[in-house]
Amino acid sequence: MAVTSARQLDAAALRAQFPIFEQAGGARRLAYLDSSNSSQKPRAVLDAMQTFYETSYANVHRGVYELADRAAAAFEDSREKVRAFVNAGSQREIIYTRNATEALNLVAYAWGLENLGPGDVALVTELEHHSNFVPWQLIAERTGATFAAIPIEGGNHELDLSKLDEIAKRGQIKVLAVGLVNNSLGVVNPVSELAAWAHEQGAICVVDACQAAPHRPIDVQTLGADFVAFTGHKMLGPTGIGVLWGRQELLQSMQPFNVGGGQIRHVSLEKTTWNDLPHKFEAGTPPIVEAIGLGAAIDYLNEVGLESIEDHEVEITEYALGRLGEIFGLTIFGPPLERRGGIISFDLDGVHPHDVAQILGNEGVAVRAGHHCTQPLMKRLGVAATTRASFYLYTLPEEIDRLVDGLHRAKKVFA
Amino acid sequence: MAVTSARQLDAAALRAQFPIFEQAGGARRLAYLDSSNSSQKPRAVLDAMQTFYETSYANVHRGVYELADRAAAAFEDSREKVRAFVNAGSQREIIYTRNATEALNLVAYAWGLENLGPGDVALVTELEHHSNFVPWQLIAERTGATFAAIPIEGGNHELDLSKLDEIAKRGQIKVLAVGLVNNSLGVVNPVSELAAWAHEQGAICVVDACQAAPHRPIDVQTLGADFVAFTGHKMLGPTGIGVLWGRQELLQSMQPFNVGGGQIRHVSLEKTTWNDLPHKFEAGTPPIVEAIGLGAAIDYLNEVGLESIEDHEVEITEYALGRLGEIFGLTIFGPPLERRGGIISFDLDGVHPHDVAQILGNEGVAVRAGHHCTQPLMKRLGVAATTRASFYLYTLPEEIDRLVDGLHRAKKVFA
Amino acid sequence: MAFDEMYREVILDHYKNPRGHGVIEGADAEADGQNPLCGDEVSIYVQFGADNETIEDVKFRGRGCAISQAATSMLTEMVTGRKATAIAEMPRDELLEEVGIPLSPVRLKCALLGLGVLKVALHRAKGTPLPEEWAGMDELKLT
Amino acid sequence: MAFDEMYREVILDHYKNPRGHGVIEGADAEADGQNPLCGDEVSIYVQFGADNETIEDVKFRGRGCAISQAATSMLTEMVTGRKATAIAEMPRDELLEEVGIPLSPVRLKCALLGLGVLKVALHRAKGTPLPEEWAGMDELKLT
Numbered sequence A, B: 001m002a003v004t005s006a007r008q009l010d011a012a013a014l015r016a017q018f019p020i021f022e023q024a025g026g027a028r029r030l031a032y033l034d035s036s037n038s039s040q041k042p043r044a045v046l047d048a049m050q051t052f053y054e055t056s057y058a059n060v061h062r063g064v065y066e067l068a069d070r071a072a073a074a075f076e077d078s079r080e081k082v083r084a085f086v087n088a089g090s091q092r093e094i095i096y097t098r099n100a101t102e103a104l105n106l107v108a109y110a111w112g113l114e115n116l117g118p119g120d121v122a123l124v125t126e127l128e129h130h131s132n133f134v135p136w137q138l139i140a141e142r143t144g145a146t147f148a149a150i151p152i153e154g155g156n157h158e159l160d161l162s163k164l165d166e167i168a169k170r171g172q173i174k175v176l177a178v179g180l181v182n183n184s185l186g187v188v189n190p191v192s193e194l195a196a197w198a199h200e201q202g203a204i205c206v207v208d209a210c211q212a213a214p215h216r217p218i219d220v221q222t223l224g225a226d227f228v229a230f231t232g233h234k235m236l237g238p239t240g241i242g243v244l245w246g247r248q249e250l251l252q253s254m255q256p257f258n259v260g261g262g263q264i265r266h267v268s269l270e271k272t273t274w275n276d277l278p279h280k281f282e283a284g285t286p287p288i289v290e291a292i293g294l295g296a297a298i299d300y301l302n303e304v305g306l307e308s309i310e311d312h313e314v315e316i317t318e319y320a321l322g323r324l325g326e327i328f329g330l331t332i333f334g335p336p337l338e339r340r341g342g343i344i345s346f347d348l349d350g351v352h353p354h355d356v357a358q359i360l361g362n363e364g365v366a367v368r369a370g371h372h373c374t375q376p377l378m379k380r381l382g383v384a385a386t387t388r389a390s391f392y393l394y395t396l397p398e399e400i401d402r403l404v405d406g407l408h409r410a411k412k413v414f415a
Numbered sequence C, D: 001m002a003f004d005e006m007y008r009e010v011i012l013d014h015y016k017n018p019r020g021h022g023v024i025e026g027a028d029a030e031a032d033g034q035n036p037l038c039g040d041e042v043s044i045y046v047q048f049g050a051d052n053e054t055i056e057d058v059k060f061r062g063r064g065c066a067i068s069q070a071a072t073s074m075l076t077e078m079v080t081g082r083k084a085t086a087i088a089e090m091p092r093d094e095l096l097e098e099v100g101i102p103l104s105p106v107r108l109k110c111a112l113l114g115l116g117v118l119k120v121a122l123h124r125a126k127g128t129p130l131p132e133e134w135a136g137m138d139e140l141k142l143t
């Protein structure tokens, strides 16, 4: 494990700040190993939203009375927190969406419909979540562009970068959509390298940071990408909000996506003009209170420290890789610890993932079974589904032990 | 006022259930007359969301552990509440969106891109909110269709239906987008009549019910429209959620809008197929907790009774029309009480609406000044903006009195 | 719920030794279906009797969890010898009773996958109805 | 905030008797701007002196609230006789101090509308910069 100067976090103490873990809920405590699906929320986030509704709620950008002022100020405050969180150059580059999926669709529609055409290539990877795969497939189809995916190599299921040159021959690569950390196997992609390559091709690089933003520091200015998307509910925040960061020049040159509401400068029957960034891309009433919650989540993450969170997850993942490795008949997918997020997908010989997850679930161990919205990857792995355990700042080693116990149980049932 | 059998609501008692009104907030109590912009929330709604986060939070549709089951059941329960609320034939016709604006864009993109072309007419009205106006303007431009608007007549600012025949000559009318209740003047449109006319033309009818759903019963099966959109935050619910109801046949025949996440059935590099309704139109993690909140809001509205709410608003509006009518130099826009929602827009001679609203705001009376996202209507009225007061179930006559006092004050300042 | 309640002996038996497993070449009716949530797959093949209505033979192929595969296996036993029209109307509870374990909404979809695919197969061959009650199943993409 | 603090005498005076109100035909620089939130409009016309740099005359036309119109009226007094480059760099606080009332973020946009439009006019005529600080103002659609 890398030696860093981050102070070590106390997962058990943090856990006490998450109301969901307080429940009696029968005899067993909850072992929540599904954080890459969605995270639980600390009390600070829930309280921030509740208090806002109780004391400062109004629509934003529109009123001149005190509540409206307060609401607008808090809303824009949250945007500043998001800006700082990813070190964006300006708040105007931070766009609130419904979730990460909408953020990625926004780019595909608003940038893609205007910039793709026959002879162009929209390139994704076999590691992409459907939300960073299908939008480009759809827009490529609409515009006549070619759709392609960077394949993985067999061993560690990492991207096979040796195929890039070959892919570049298929046409003018115009966009590369790639995830920072893959959500089903935990593969960490070399995004800066890929972004540089994309730029050499004359392409933009759209990064899906859903599985990175909650877990490790992100700096959009050094990352080298043109768009970065992530989602509130995976990073201790509420549902109903996602974030798109984009380079100002690009956002400015683009047509809007959804239109209406405060997204507009001037409307007439003949012509409509758009509001400034970021509002140009935020049509209708934004997720106001969700933004307040996301801001509180970012405060919380900053207080714990992203480096500390990353270190903790590395530690837990290392422990889990070790303990799972002891189980006979269990195959772990994906790369070694050094190039892996806090996610482990595996196959238990003779037991379908759904059954594994069910037996674990019956024991109070929450994991996910399925294709994890990465069907092209599953196909490459030759499986219909995997069982996946994923970790966060509140994950305890004893939860890993319970996972392992449950897996032994599953083996016994299906023996 | 119409005599109905609805039991009368006690606005002062209801008000006690809204935490925002409890604040000391200086010497003055809040007179919140901006509910058509966004409504305040009862404790029951806030508690439902908080409790859900604390006891049942997980992503939906994906896990087999207990929390996930509970979350999914609660989420689909909320959909059933929405279905019953508008009397839709099936839950599959209820699609959760980010807000009403996205719901309307969804129809414009997913239906409009495929079904509009040169020679076709996308028809809106001069009373439309930008969110039901600009999406059709944009898609008409993209597809080469003609864009037109039903004008208003001068007197009461209601739609001038005598112009329909003339408009029908401009091309094949393919879609009519119209609001049930206009948000800036409170005009109630004859939507059933217009939907019937649209169908005679071979057009679909898209109804913006944002200002109706919170205030009066809606039955999509008798309304005669093909799509109906509304938004959570105006009907006691949270921000971050909107609803689109659509006829199943139409929804089924349409391409999706946003793609990715649980919206998909099967993905491969070659081809992607879509999930069943309503999921086909719900890409990515939905506004889960917002749906729980909206369900609680609907429970609350049902308990108070939509008829009672409507009656109360008629009463308040009648009182307000009377008292505002006493003010010399004040002009009220819009139709008489019988064809008006709980919304009054007016002009105070010699005082700009922004200044009116500011002076009122300084007195603790929250109203909105501006174009209310209806710039084409403002242009027709020959004003840049109006001052608007809007009412809801918690509005008290004494708030109207304070509005009137504030207006006298504004006149004095600008005398 | 205790795990042994769910994975009771009969389920595990059908899962490990599926009845009616296989393919009928040139079947009178067939369909494939997938559960989009987990990727479970079932293909069903039906052979009618001389009356061209009675299900004489039914086989399935698939991959998926114990619940989906065992339920489909049980289904093949239940429907053999019955008329297509009867099966089209067969309420899902009839199968669920046979399966006989408490199921959450997600697992319900597993248990009902085979029946859905069978109804689609009959629908294609015989035009039998696909009742609304089969939430989701009537849009199975037939590949 | 008491209302009289906001609508103090000098604001009302500039609102009711705007200085520099009018149009300069064939102006050396001009621009129109709108506050998308409330529809307030301001058009500004600038005439340079013999050096083609000093603002010799500036007039405006507009409709809007007391704050936006009074602030623009005050602005015309402040900028006359100064160089285009100086005005391009004029910090917004200089104007806000003159306006001299506490403003919420929404009302701030009212107060700064005229200055934004003026900077756009100078930018078009002289290529002077539009600093980032002018959040929103640098994208004013020029009609």
Ligand SMILES: Cc1ncc(COP(=O)(O)O)c(C=O)c1O
Pocket (backbone or CB within 6 Å): A261, A283, A284, A285, A286, B036, B037, B099, B100, B101, B102, B129, B131, B132, B179, B181, B182, B183, B208, B210, B211, B231, B232, B233, B242, B373
């Ligand atoms: C009539 C009408 N339509 C549409 C909208 C847009 O709703 P939302 O901002 O929630 O998308 C509003 C509210 O602003 C409205 O009043």
Ligand SMILES: Cc1ncc(COP(=O)(O)O)c(C=O)c1O
Pocket (backbone or CB within 6 Å): A036, A037, A099, A100, A101, A102, A129, A131, A132, A179, A181, A182, A183, A208, A210, A211, A231, A232, A233, A242, A373, B261, B283, B284, B285, B286
């Ligand atoms: C890598 C990745 N991308 C995109 C998404 C989609 O996020 P959301 O569902 O919030 O839109 C997810 C989560 O499901 C994810 O893990």
